[in-house]
Amino acid sequence: MTTEELRTDIAMVLDxxxxxxxxxxxxxSDDELCAQHSPLMxxxxxxLAHIGNQEELWLVRDLGxxxxxxxxxxxxxxxxxHPRASRTQLPLLSPSEAxxxxxxxRDKVLDVLDRTPLYGTPLSDHGFAFAMIAQHEQQHDETMLATHQLRRGSAALHAAPPPPKSAAVGGEAVVPAGPFEMGTSSDPWALDNERPAHRVHVDAFAIARAPVTNGxxxxxxxDGGYSRPALWSEAGWAHxxxxxxxxxxxxxxxxxGVWWRRRFGLVEKVQFDEPVVHVSFHEAEAFARxxxxxxxxxxxxxxxxRWDPATGRSRRYPWGDEAPSAERANLGQRHLQPAAVGAYPAGASPLGVHQLIxxxxxxxxxPFRGYPGFRYFPYAEYSEVFFGTDHRVLRGGSFGTDEVAVRGTFRNWDYPVRRQIFAGFRLARDAEQGENS
Structure with a gap:
């Protein structure tokens, strides 16, 4: 990719x-923009203004x-x-001011983009700072999408339904024991907690070919899953x-006895063949047990x-190194719900594991921790301050995640009690000796 092609790509991602x-x-409405729809958000x-402020700090002032x-x-x-729950009490910019x-x-940023060499410093190399800000904005967009889900009232967002199931998906894939390259040292837009690449040995395991469904x-x-303490961890049961x-x-x-869900202002029957969403780590762990x-x-x-059994190489996505497309993954708020299991056969991994992205x-x-050799960049507050046992790692992105902010190495994290995020899960187990897919 030439420098001018990279500039064009960055401008497109920012736009x-x-x-x-x-x-x-x-x-x-402006009143709803200023309202606290949940103390979590x-x-x-x-x-909106925070997105602009981060863009100003890094691209206008620092890089530019x-x-x-x-x-x-x-x-x-x-x-x-300022904690989220107290931000309505601050003298914030009004909607029009924001x-x-x-x-x-943004006008200044586009001028900086035109005039800045996209090489020479860690922030400018391959347009990293611009990509970091695009990812930051998309992460906040997903957070705002979650706020829309929490708000009461009629539907404000609309999107086409996801594609229907087009492949039968079930059972497990067995991944053989052995090392693979985890993380990345070469992806120019990867964030600090995805780095560096390192070899990890993984014992043989079986993983579900699909996420757990609503059905x-x-x-x-x-079967009394919410009333049986033996299924839950001590912390999970207490919560x-x-x-x-x-x-x-x-x-x-x-x-x-019919199950219903509220989705972005609409009330509809729970669809049995969709991945379950809005469950906490504790609920996922109890289901697994x-x-x-x-x-x-x-x-x-x-x-x-990421692991390709034919070459032993770690790929950027389950399907290969090519960018996500509408045929491979449900991303980018293209739809406002998960797609049925089996809707994206083109996005499956070589071992036949579906809808990982x-x-x-x-x-x-x-738990969320840094990889061996981790160094924060460009600031510790992005991920290092969250390392420890308080957060669990989530992977793969949701229907509300943009493609610039997800890849096979991308790491998300949250508290085990969180349910407002667009989170589900899939199951795994230790493989038995001699077991194959």
């Missing part, structure tokens, strides 16, 4: 993120060396200074009781998603 941000913030207008646009608001939009601010910043989860509920969990978030059962299985480790998930984030059993 795609801004188009989505505009959709999410213009779909509701920021008001949408805070996210330009004068600040609004240095006076840095503290207001520092995510570590829109004007992000436009002014399977209903069986767990019907289940304290929060009175009885089903995935946004589900309810009517007097006839009920099924006689377990959650995959992060290394197992990545080996299933898109549809739902998948909980793993692994």
């Amino acid at each position: 795609r993120a801004r188009t989505r941000t505009s959709l999410l913030t213009e779909a509701v 920021s008001p949408l207008v805070w996210d 060396g330009r004068e600040p646009v609004r240095k006076d608001i840095d503290e207001l939009y520092d995510a570590f200074q 829109r004007g601010y992000v436009k002014s910043v 399977e989860y209903i069986e767990f509920i019907g 289940r009781k304290a929060s009175d969990l009885t089903a995935p978030l946004f589900w309810r059962q009517d007097s006839a 009920w099924a006689g299985k377990r959650l995959p480790t992060e290394a197992e998930w990545e080996k299933a998603a 898109g549809d739902v984030w998948e909980w793993t059993s692994t």
Whole structure:
């Protein structure tokens, strides 16, 4: 790719993120933009200005060396200074001020893009800083999408339904024991916690070819899954009781026993063949124990998603190194729900594991930590401050994740109790000696 082609690609990625941000913030009234729809989430207008502030800090001031646009608001939009639940109490920019601010910043950024050599420093090499900001905006867009799911009222967002099932998918794939290359040292837009590439030995394991579906989860509920302490960890059971969990978030059962869900302002029957979504790590872990299985480790998930048994090479995506397409994965808010299991056969891995990218984030059993040789870049607050046992790693992206912000090495993380995120899971187990797919 030439430098000019790279500039064009960066401009396209930045524009795609801004188009989505505009959709999410213009779909509701200014009053709703300023409202606190959940204590777990920021008001949408805070996210909007925060997106612009981060873009200004890194691209206008740092990379571009330009004068600040609004240095006076840095503290207001520092995510570590103010908890989400208290942000409505801050003197935030109004919706019109926030829109004007992000436009002014973007105009300067495009000028910086035209004039900056895309090489020579770690921030500028291959346009890394621009890609980091595009990923940051898309991550906040997914957060804002989750806020839309939490808001009450009529539907504000609309999208076509996902494609129907086109392949029968079931059972497990057995991944043989052996090493593989985990993480990356070569992907120019990979973030710090994906680095560096390192060899990891993984014992033989079996992994489900598809995520757990709503229909399977209903069986767990019907078999008393939420009332049997033996299925839950101590922390999970304590949280289940304290929060009175009885089903995935946004589900309810009517007097006839039919399960319904609320989805972006619509109430509809739960679709049995879709991956379950809006479940916590604790719920996923309890289901796995009920099924006689377990959650995959992060290394197992990545080996299933990237390892090519024919070459021994780790690929960027399950299907290869080519970018995601509408035929391979449910990404980018193209649809507003997970697709049925079997809807994306073109996105399967060489071992026949489906829908590893898109549809739902998948909980793993692994706490979030840095890889051997990890070095934060360009700031510790992106991931290093979250390392430890408090968070679990999620992999694969959801229907609300943009392709720039997900790949086979991409790592997400959250608290085990979180359910507002678009998270589901798939099952794994240790393979028996001599077992094959």
